Amino acid sequence: MQITRRRLMASATATLAASALPRRGWTQTSLMMGDTEIITLSDGWLDLPADFIFGPMPQDELAAILAQYGIDPSAPLTPPCNLTLLRRGDTLALFDAGAGTQFSPNAGTLPDALATAGIDPFDITHVIFTHGHPDHLWGVLDDFDEPFFGNAEHMMGGVEFDYWMDEGTVASIGEARASFAVGAQRRLEVIADQVTRIGDGDEVLPGVVAGLTAGHTPGHLVFTIGDGSDAVMVLGDAIGNDHIAFARPGWISGSDQDPEAAAATRMRLFDRITADGLTVVGFHLGHGGIGTVEAEGEGYTFRPSA
Ligand SMILES: [Zn+2]
Structure with missing residues (x-):
């Protein structure tokens, strides 16, 4: 077992923690593909002003669609965060x-979810990033600024890595996201020696292929696991919610850094997902994030498996 400051602290407080802390994490959903198991683990949820996503959208039509999903457009949005774990x-x-x-x-809350699933962070062999936004990246270090997954090979798109490490990004990204850039650079500097750069079409693990899906961020990647109609696509934030992103994939969203490119990427992905009958796993989709996609009206509907 690797000894770190985090381990020493954890062993000193374990007895107390076990009785005092509620269990916030859980193993959510899973599916088997031959010898490969796909599990989603909850990292909790975000609290976002609704305007962050909905601001640029046609407000009258938006309100009618949100009503169908039971979403109050004036209340904060609380998108779930689902991490995908591949075990083989x-x-x-x-x-x-x-x-x-x-x-x-x-x-x-991922550490709780891992503990509940009986998984030691030091047993994680690979950490494969879809992109560098805080809800996807900042958990890479523990509270002592040491790598949380201390034995893992880390993989990030080369385009994405260079974007966040670029000194100019803090100034160009806009005030609302300047802290994203500062936080990403600080963390990537710590893990830089453990990061393998990956790119479009790369087979990052046997049968797992990266796909460049720019728009949400400049170097966003999705990952297709397996092939044919049994394949599963890890979407990251390329399709960022199970309401408006499905119902009107062509609308521009305030949550995407290049909204036009992101909308084009979403529509291209939906074409492929429905043509090939892919199962999807989405970071911010509901019910654990695993499901299938059906064409409906002007857009699509998410059919969660759980
Ligand atoms: Zn996200």
Whole structure:
């Protein structure tokens, strides 16, 4: 067992913690594909002003669609955060690292979810990033600024890595996201030596292929696991919610850094997902995030498996 400051602290407080802390984390949903198991683990949820996503949308039509989903457009949005874990033999690959403790008060519960699932963070073999936003990246370090997944190979799109490490990004990204850039750079500097750069079309693990899906961020990647109609696509935030992003995938969303490119990417992905009958796993989709997609009206509907 690897000894770290986090381990020493944890062993000193374990007896107290076991009795005093509520269990916030849980293993949510899973599916089997041959010898590969796909599990989603909850990292809690975000609290966002609704305007952050809905601001640029046609408000009258938006209100009618949100009503169908039971969403109050004036209330804060509370999107769930689902991390995807792939287990196959000795491989335990985690897609994204969660938010950690410094981003959002109700996010960062992944350590509890891992513990509940009986998984030691030091047994994670790969951490494969979809992109560098705080809810996906900041959990990569523990509270002592040491890598939380201390034995894992970390993989990030080369385009994405370079974007967040670029000194100019803090100034160009806009005031609302300047802290994203500062936080990403600080963390990536710590893990830089453990990061393998990946790109479009790369087979990052046997049968797992990266796909460049720019728009939400400049170097966002999705990952297709397996092939044919049995394949599963890890969407990250390329399709960022199970309401408006499905019902009107062509609308521009305030949550995407290049909204036009992100809308084009969403429509291209939906075409492929429905043509190939793919199962999807979405980071911010409900009911654990695993499900299928059906064409409906002007857009699509998410059919969660759980
Ligand atoms: Zn996200």
